[in-house]
Amino acid sequence: MSSDVATEADQETRRLQHLGSMFDVRGLGVVVTGGGSGLGLTMGAALARAGASVTLLDREEDRLATAQEDLAADGYAVGTATADITDADALDEQFARLAASATGLHVAFANAGISAGIGPRLRSGRLTEIDRDRWRSVLDVNLTGAMNTVASAARHMTTGYGRIIVTSSVGGIRADPMVGYAYAASKAGVVGLVRNAALELAHRGILVNAIAPGLFETNIRRANPTAQAMTADFARISALKRAGRLAELEGLAVYLASPASSYVTGAVLSIDGGAALTGPNDVEV
Numbered sequence: 001m002s003s004d005v006a007t008e009a010d011q012e013t014r015r016l017q018h019l020g021s022m023f024d025v026r027g028l029g030v031v032v033t034g035g036g037s038g039l040g041l042t043m044g045a046a047l048a049r050a051g052a053s054v055t056l057l058d059r060e061e062d063r064l065a066t067a068q069e070d071l072a073a074d075g076y077a078v079g080t081a082t083a084d085i086t087d088a089d090a091l092d093e094q095f096a097r098l099a100a101s102a103t104g105l106h107v108a109f110a111n112a113g114i115s116a117g118i119g120p121r122l123r124s125g126r127l128t129e130i131d132r133d134r135w136r137s138v139l140d141v142n143l144t145g146a147m148n149t150v151a152s153a154a155r156h157m158t159t160g161y162g163r164i165i166v167t168s169s170v171g172g173i174r175a176d177p178m179v180g181y182a183y184a185a186s187k188a189g190v191v192g193l194v195r196n197a198a199l200e201l202a203h204r205g206i207l208v209n210a211i212a213p214g215l216f217e218t219n220i221r222r223a224n225p226t227a228q229a230m231t232a233d234f235a236r237i238s239a240l241k242r243a244g245r246l247a248e249l250e251g252l253a254v255y256l257a258s259p260a261s262s263y264v265t266g267a268v269l270s271i272d273g274g275a276a277l278t279g280p281n282d283v284e285v
């Protein structure tokens with residue numbers, strides 16, 4: 001009886017050790033752009049809780065300070081870095097600083113992004129109404145900013161263990177009239193960026209993947225006045241009939257940063273409740 005109990009306890013220990021070593025991110029240097037809020041903060045916090053050495057990077061200093069305080073209150077120390085991802089030199093300086101730190105740089109989430117408002121579902125989001133300034137600023141942040149981040153990560157990840165994870169969107173992999181043109185174009189664009197970078201960086205042990213989230217409740221949607229209607233529409237078209245909960249991103253973030261994903265590169269991983277499987281909402285004419 002007592003030896004059976006010992007065996008069970010032993011198996012439980014081995015089970016946890018096995019899981020622990022597959023997903024072991026302890027000691028990895030991680031940077032997350034857009035880390036002051038929403039998906040980035042969720043993914044950064046998940047990595048910090050799993051034992052990684054995390055730096056949240058954002059252009060909003062206040063958000064970073066609040067995030068850092070909240071995590072410290074929970075017992076997790078994270079670093080912060082203020083930079084705008086559209087400023088390639090300022091961003092690169094931060095990456096250089098992190099890579100030169102005692103921990104080094106192993107994992108970069110190119111996650112910061114902004115909304116382009118509603119797409120062709122409404123008249124104001126149709127092709128003839130495109131606001132050129134907004135188009136340029138969305139492309140600048142979501143596509144050029146992601147390229148700046150991936151380029152800096154490629155330049156400064158020199159340890160032989162590298163993971164770059166770019167946040168695309170379900171709106172970048174299939175049509176969605178709720179999603180503004182600039183956003184759809186930028187999120188499709190980063191998928192091309194990821195695939196080429198995966199090919200270029202493989203020989204250096206750097207894996208490059210995209211995640212394509214569906215709808216999650218975050219600050220980005222405050223910039224979109226039709227957010228509530230979008231939530232209802234999104235729930236209707238997703239297979240699971242609901243928006244995502246932020247905690248549901250944590251496992252994927254840890255997986256992609258960890259040794260468990262060692263044979264995955266150039267992939268686009270959907271995390272959208274099955275929304276990409278369904279048809280988009282109609283454009284109402």
Ligand SMILES: NC(=O)c1ccc[n+]([C@@H]2O[C@H](COP(=O)([O-])OP(=O)(O)OC[C@H]3O[C@@H](n4cnc5c(N)ncnc54)[C@H](O)[C@@H]3O)[C@@H](O)[C@H]2O)c1
Nearest residue numbers: 034037038039059084085112113169213215216218219220
């Ligand atoms: N929330 C969703 O439903 C959803 C779905 C699919 C994809 N995404 C993508 O996820 C990413 C994160 O979005 P979120 O929902 O967490 O939004 P969010 O607004 O909550 O967080 C985005 C963060 O990025 C920062 N940021 C924006 N532009 C920046 C810049 N130029 N330089 C540095 N930091 C900048 C903001 O200050 C903010 O803290 C974005 O790329 C977004 O497109 C979000």
